[in-house]
Structures are given as structure tokens and as C-alpha cells.
Amino acid sequence: MKFTVLSAAALLILAACQTSVTRSTADDSKLRQQIAGIAATIDGQVGVSIRNLDTRDTVTFNDSTHYVMHSVFKFHIAMTILHQVDQGKLQLEQKIYIDKKWMVPDTWSPLRDSFPAGNADVPLSKLLSLMVSLSDNIACDVLIDLAGGEGAIDEYIHSLGVKDIAIKASEAKMASSWDVQFTNWSTPTAMIELLEILNKGTALSATTNAFLWKIMKETSTGPNRLKGLLPKDVVVAHKTGTSGTKDGVHAATNDVGIIFLPNGQKLAIAVFVLMSKADDAAREGVIAKIAKAAYDDAVAKK
Numbered sequence: 001m002k003f004t005v006l007s008a009a010a011l012l013i014l015a016a017c018q019t020s021v022t023r024s025t026a027d028d029s030k031l032r033q034q035i036a037g038i039a040a041t042i043d044g045q046v047g048v049s050i051r052n053l054d055t056r057d058t059v060t061f062n063d064s065t066h067y068v069m070h071s072v073f074k075f076h077i078a079m080t081i082l083h084q085v086d087q088g089k090l091q092l093e094q095k096i097y098i099d100k101k102w103m104v105p106d107t108w109s110p111l112r113d114s115f116p117a118g119n120a121d122v123p124l125s126k127l128l129s130l131m132v133s134l135s136d137n138i139a140c141d142v143l144i145d146l147a148g149g150e151g152a153i154d155e156y157i158h159s160l161g162v163k164d165i166a167i168k169a170s171e172a173k174m175a176s177s178w179d180v181q182f183t184n185w186s187t188p189t190a191m192i193e194l195l196e197i198l199n200k201g202t203a204l205s206a207t208t209n210a211f212l213w214k215i216m217k218e219t220s221t222g223p224n225r226l227k228g229l230l231p232k233d234v235v236v237a238h239k240t241g242t243s244g245t246k247d248g249v250h251a252a253t254n255d256v257g258i259i260f261l262p263n264g265q266k267l268a269i270a271v272f273v274l275m276s277k278a279d280d281a282a283r284e285g286v287i288a289k290i291a292k293a294a295y296d297d298a299v300a301k302k
Contacts, residue, residue, distance in 0.1 A: 032059070034293040035061050042273070042282050047188045048269075051268045053265070059294070063187055064187065069186050070241035079156070079204070080157070081146065082209075090124060107171065110130060110136050133219050133220060135221045150168055153167050166185050168183035168184055188271070192270055216237035216238060216258075225238075225271075226238050229289065242254070254270075254272045254273065259295055262299060263299075273286060
């Protein structure tokens with residue numbers, strides 16, 4: 001793969017790419033071939049991690065690369081804020097004052113659309129819902145500031161034992177320069193580790209953990225990604241991430257989440273598409289096809 005104009009940060013990421021597929025069980029050839037075949041249909045790097053959280057059956061593909069997270073990191077921010085709620089530093093229903101300075105243009109924000117002049121008191125629970133379920137960028141940066149900055153979020157996530165993740169830049173900082181987005185990265189398996197912590201309920205209280213499940217299930221972004229080819233009644237708790245473009249290259253098209261299987265088991269899945277020139281339908285289609293292949297494989301095992 002070669003692009004005529006790439007940032008130094010992007011080139012470093014691509015240089016580190018190594019194709020690998022592993023699985024914890026022996027009868028893996030069909031799903032392995034499906035993932036590799038789907039990934040090969042577009043340019044760019046596709047990274048995947050899939051784990052049945054009940055049986056521990058696991059597949060990874062191109063898992064050693066540092067993938068640009070973009071709005072996927074809003075899940076990490078939510079976990080950090082909710083941990084602070086558990087500590088008594090914050091309360092879900094407390095009002096957070098939103099000053100006019102936050103209402104910047106040219107970014108996705110239903111919050112700004114509701115309060116274009118700022119000067120509003122918004123419940124913390126509402127800000128979390130806007131950030132996760134609707135991927136609101138301004139709500140995101142307000143919550144980063146409330147949490148104590150990117151460093152506090154990075155430190156908390158690492159304290160959970162999840163190491164292959166870095167959180168260094170807010171939405172505003174990422175928007176300021178193409179290269180900055182590459183400082184927020186994750187491996188697919190690191191995302192699965194975080195989703196497993198959510199599923200076990202070991203990091204947050206029962207109340208805040210349930211709230212995070214709720215807003216993940218209510219995510220409306222990326223309907224053509226993980227959920228795109230699944231049966232309509234299948235519940236998916238997920239978080240998407242999408243970059244802008246430069247010279248026709250999309251740095252990130254992502255979706256990570258937990259699929260609720262018909263037998264009551266849960267399938268955690270993270271799919272990242274890095275540095276691709278493919279159009280939206282093709283990039284999202286790769287995520288949907290991988291999710292459908294993983295779902296069908298899991299359902300067939302019963």
C-alpha cells in the first residue's frame with residue numbers, strides 16, 4: 001500500500017503493521033479465511049479482535065498496529081467520569097455549566113445546536129449520553145476538562161490493566177492538525193479488554209456500570225457498521241469513531257462493541273480501518289461483513 005502524501009505519524013503507524021491471525025481454538029479456518037478475505041477487499045489496514053465473553057473463544061487479525069481511535073475514545077472518557085461519580089467527586093444528575101467558549105463551529109455537536117450561545121446548565125448524565133450515544137464532540141471536550149484532562153483519563157484506563165491504549169488529545173486538538181489524531185491510539189485487543197471490564201462490572205459500581213451499558217446500547221451513529229448486516233432485533237452496545245480525510249485518505253473508520261447473541265452469550269468485537277481511500281460504503285461494509293461473519297460463527301456454535 002502506498003499513498004503519495006502521508007504524515008510522518010501515519011507512515012510510522014503503517015510501518016509497524018504486521019498481519020497476524022490467531023485464535024484460541026483449533027477449528028478456526030473458516031472464520032480466519034472470511035476475515036482475511038473481507039479485509040483484502042479494500043486498501044488500508046484492517047484490524048480486528050473478537051472474543052466470546054462467555055466461552056473465551058478469540059480471534060485477532062492485524063492486532064499489533066496502533067489504530068487511530070477518534071471517537072472510540074469517548075468510551076474511555078465515559079468510564080473515567082463514571083469512576084469519579086463512584087468516588088463521590090461528581091454526581092450523575094449534577095448540573096454542569098456550559099460557557100459560550102465551548103460552542104465552537106465546524107464540529108459535530110447536538111449540544112451546540114441546542115445551546116448555540118452557551119450559558120446553559122446541563123446534567124452530567126445528559127452530557128455523557130450526548131458524548132457516547134450521539135458522539136457529540138463539544139460534550140466530549142467538556143467532559144475531558146471535567147475529568148482533569150487527557151492525562152487523567154489515560155492514567156485511569158491504564159490503572160485498569162489495559163496498557164495498549166494512549167489518550168493524549170481532545171477533539172479540538174485533533175481538529176487542529178492532521179498529525180495530532182495519531183496520538184490517540186489503541187490495539188483492537190485493548191478495546192476488547194475494556195469491553196470485558198464493562199461486561200464483568202469490576203471497575204464501576206452497579207449503578208454507573210448499568211448507565212454505561214444503557215448509553216452504549218442507545219448509540220445511533222454508525223448504523224451500517226457493526227449493526228449493518230445483523231438481524232434487526234440483535235442488541236449491540238457500541239461506540240464508533242470516524243476521522244476526516246486528507247488527500248482522499250480516511251485515517252480512521254471504527255466500531256467497537258458487544259453483540260448480544262440469541263443464546264444469551266455476549267460477543268465483544270473491535271474493528272478498525274486505518275488509512276483507507278475507499279469510500280464510506282466500502283469502509284463501513286468491511287466492518288459490517290466482519291461483524292456478520294463473527295456473529296454467524298458464534299451462533300453456529302450454540
